[in-house]
Amino acid sequence: MTRDPIRPLLRTTLRRGGSLALAVLLALSPVLPAAPAQAQSRIKDVADVEGVRDNMLVGYGLVVGLNGTGDSINNSPFTEQSLIGMLERLGVNIRGETVRTRNVAAVMVTATLPPFSAQGTRIDVNVGTLGDAKNLQGGTLLVTPLLGADGEVYAVAQGAVAVSGFSAQGAAASVTRGVPTAGRIAGGAIVEREIAFDLTDLPYVRLSLRNPDFTTAKRISESINASFGSPVAHAADPASVLVDVPPQRKADIVGFIRDMEQLRVTPDQPARVVIDEASGVIVMGENVRISTVAIAQGNLTIRITETPQVSQPGPLSQGGQTAVVPRTDIQVDEQSDRKLAVLRAGVSLQELVQSLNALGVGPRDMISILQSIKAAGALQAEIEVM
Structure with missing residues (x-):
């Protein structure tokens, strides 16, 4: 078994007073696992270079x-x-x-x-x-x-x-x-034919955002300027960022674009709820928030079951006839176990989903609830129905 050389050193230094132990801990701190950073994406994953297209x-x-x-x-x-x-x-x-x-x-x-x-x-x-x-x-x-x-x-x-x-088929069946x-x-x-396009003739490089957003465009320009040490990029609008090619990089425009697209930024998107009513799929972004609202969900269900029974006369009866006796069973389900739930203001996406699941809400009913919350002005997000 391999011995750990760090543990005896820590025990020795702690016995000698602790000052050296503190120095050793500070020296070892860079190798300790760091806290997870905020999710970032490369510029090439959130934007396209204008002109480079299929x-x-x-x-x-x-x-x-x-x-x-x-x-x-x-x-x-x-x-x-x-x-x-x-x-x-x-x-x-x-x-x-x-x-x-x-x-x-x-x-x-x-x-x-x-x-x-x-x-x-x-x-x-x-x-x-x-x-x-x-x-x-x-x-x-x-x-x-x-x-x-x-x-x-x-x-x-x-x-x-x-x-x-x-596909295969026979006389009476097919698959x-x-x-x-x-x-x-x-x-x-x-x-047989090439599409002429010369990168070296570009006076500037335009980055087209796949999901236009003011914040994302500004973050991209700031990341590029910080990397190259000069204000070569600026956000023209939410969908595009203009990048001036430095004179010393014009001879290597491919390397310039490579260095630029490898930079990492944190994309920002507006709060949005996407609903596909045909399939019942609901997708909610992490920024979806709601104001304080009370929700109750339940439907009145009336179930009528007909089970007719056949009544026959006895074996030795005179003049008896077989008769069909109707039997009707009516059940009313008012779903009284469904209670009114209160959602606090500013709850996260996870809390919103957990609260709706606690009500026993299916995807179809959840669509109606989200649309009702939006109509009440309590849903701080945009609803997009596909």
Whole structure:
């Protein structure tokens, strides 16, 4: 067993009077665990550099090689027209002929072009059916140009489609798991055109906050100025911070942005309660506070149960008939056990949740309670209903 050299030293110094022991404790204090600091985030996690952005691409193409699960030509005329046009470009003329195939599906192809993507690099693409195809499993996407918002071709996609879902059916039953009519091609598109953007030409760097806030914007500018030792940054508005590039850093703009985005700040957000009424999900921020308010929750429930009973005459009775005798049971639940609860002013989020849970409130009723507290002017937060 390894001996601890610190304990004998402390016992010796304490016996000698304690002054040296105090010095040793002060020397050891930096290695003791510090109190947890306030949660901070990097600037790169709360803001984006303006101009460094993705671009959306879209295209229309055909998937072939399906095992009878493609579009029905009668219900998808665009698939027939696309198939005839493609074959004509390949030297096959079938115009005027009847096409009967279920191995082809018209699809929409989407992709995201990352910033600074060089010509020849590969990007992932997503494929989704446009007609009445049942399954894309085993299909291959033919050459499909991907267009940007300006109508220019920025990438070309082709490859085997990977489908995570599946579908199977018989004469009396069927099963479907996932979405078999949508798939993905990893590295399925090649970038053909680059988007010109030169960082060295920027007179300044604009940071765009993902969640605009006055306090967060000011904290970001103060953190940058403190790090570089000069007032190079200022908050232009709640959504953006302008940073002047120092003359000595213009030759290394990438290193300047790297140093800046690694700085840590404490984001601040207004108190907000987000409610999704469709799913009953409630999300409350840590700054949500309420004034003193009394809450009572309860519903009157009347339950009526009909259990009719059949009455039959005895085995040897004369003229007896079988009769149905109604039996009705009525129960009234006034939920008298639900009591009035008082919430103090300025309670924290945890106390608010605990108080509502103590009332036995479900998510649906909690939505109504929060909206009622807001209507009473006691909820110091913004309610956003999705």
